Amino acid sequence: GAGVSQSPSNKVTEKGKDVELRCDPISGHTALYWYRQSLGQGLEFLIYFQGNSAPDKSGLPSDRFSAERTGGSVSTLTIQRTQQEDSAVYLCASSPKPQLAVGPGGTQYFGPGTRLLVL
């Protein structure tokens, strides 16, 4: 079946402009995550959606970053007034129905990412 898809695959923008990144999770997956990966670095958690619960925004680096998830499916990550340090690969992942707190960590399925370059 189809995996996680993200668009655009590449985005070049000018400093100060707003950008929107889209994620289409695997159908039926209730959990959706956004991560950021700078060159040569590990992944940095940004935000987490689980069903209809309030999202966990604890990883967002500033108030310029926001995300929505409409209808429990597609998600959009918005970066306002982009800065050069926002340049990175933005990865989206989804995971099936939540498991009990005592149990395996939910396997996350990642999309190919969006490569953002802020000039």
Place this chain on the structure above:
Amino acid sequence: LAKTTQPISMDSYEGQEVNITCSHNNIATNDYITWYQQFPSQGPRFIIQGYKTKVTNEVASLFIPADRKSSTLSLPRVSLSDTAVYYCLVASGNTPLVFGKGTRLSVIA
């Protein structure tokens, strides 16, 4: 969330067995140990997950000692296509994962 420590990089020749060890001294009772693989220009991909002792699948084996403060990912007979970054994580339930810098494995012909 438990912090993990793993080597920054490793080199291996084709056909050899590669063992990557990860330390997670403050792992919680509910935490599972999961390894992901990331190729250049791709998102991470789940490899294997375990709680204790040994787990084996078609890709790798995972060895976890009784105290669970470390784990070892074993890749049998690596090939050039196994060149990637390997991440060790500990977590429970459906929680955001904390990725470190991982171990960059380079397989040499």
